[in-house]
Amino acid sequence: NAGVMQNPRHLVRRRGQEARLRCSPMKGHSHVYWYRQLPEEGLKFMVYLQKENIIDESGMPKERFSAEFPKEGPSILRIQQVVRGDSAAYFCASSPHSYEQYFGPGTRLTVT
Amino acid sequence: RKEVEQDPGPFNVPEGATVAFNCTYSNSASQSFFWYRQDCRKEPKLLMSVYSSGNEDGRFTAQLNRASQYISLLIRDSKLSDSATYLCVVNMAETSYDKVIFGPGTSLSVIP
Numbered sequence A: 001n002a003g004v005m006q007n008p009r010h011l012v013r014r015r016g017q018e019a020r021l022r023c024s025p026m027k028g029h030s031h032v033y034w035y036r037q038l039p040e041e042g043l044k045f046m047v048y049l050q051k052e053n054i055i056d057e058s059g060m061p062k063e064r065f066s067a068e069f070p071k072e073g074p075s076i077l078r079i080q081q082v083v084r085g086d087s088a089a090y091f092c093a094s095s096p097h098s099y100e101q102y103f104g105p106g107t108r109l110t111v112t
Numbered sequence B: 001r002k003e004v005e006q007d008p009g010p011f012n013v014p015e016g017a018t019v020a021f022n023c024t025y026s027n028s029a030s031q032s033f034f035w036y037r038q039d040c041r042k043e044p045k046l047l048m049s050v051y052s053s054g055n056e057d058g059r060f061t062a063q064l065n066r067a068s069q070y071i072s073l074l075i076r077d078s079k080l081s082d083s084a085t086y087l088c089v090v091n092m093a094e095t096s097y098d099k100v101i102f103g104p105g106t107s108l109s110v111i112p
Helices: none
Strands: A005-007 A010-013 A019-024 A031-037 A043-050 A053-056 A065-068 A075-079 A088-095 A107-111 B004-006 B011-014 B019-025 B033-038 B044-050 B055-057 B060-065 B070-075 B084-091 B100-102 B106-111
Touching: A005 A088, A010 A019, A019 A088, A019 A107, A031 A075, A043 A065, A043 A075, A043 B100, A075 A088, B004 B084, B011 B019, B019 B084, B019 B106, B033 B060, B033 B070, B044 B055, B044 B060, B070 B084
Parallel strands: A010 A107, B011 B106
Antiparallel strands: A005 A019, A019 A075, A031 A043, A031 A088, A043 A053, A065 A075, A088 A107, B004 B019, B019 B070, B033 B044, B033 B084, B055 B060, B060 B070, B084 B100, B084 B106
């Protein structure tokens, strides 16, 4: 059973470009979570999704950020018009239920 | 009071030492507790769940004190490979789904 997959592992974007991060949950997991971790800081919850539904987006910035988890395919975290402050590690986690979460290796976004 | 609090450390201990971390939580209705470890620039990994009666996994012992609302992690005979950040995770209980909160983490360095 493959673990949580994230791609790309590293992403470099210039200010103003769009960043698209993908997450494929573990087989059989229907819950997906996205977290952001700034250098030397803790994990910050962003959004929780189930298939085709956003359950909790209380941690998402109001603008430029969106997430989806379509019926088919990976979950996508999209950041439009990136700024330098968006540079961080973005982790995706999946779960068969709402408690134990299994993390992917993360995508490290660098905005130049 | 923050929902989940941890002493950030760093804890610097010699190999072979015993070290203990505490984590306090604010919601007395919380029912599920976990410890994760995160190595530098890697994803968090589930270390162990914390059960009401306490549980042990090799050199690691986790305990729950509901009256004082804290959980603890004890590491015996520390190894160099135990160096990491240890994250306490607690469910919130009062949300519409089983939301968990990650603590800020406690940094451990085991030195030769």
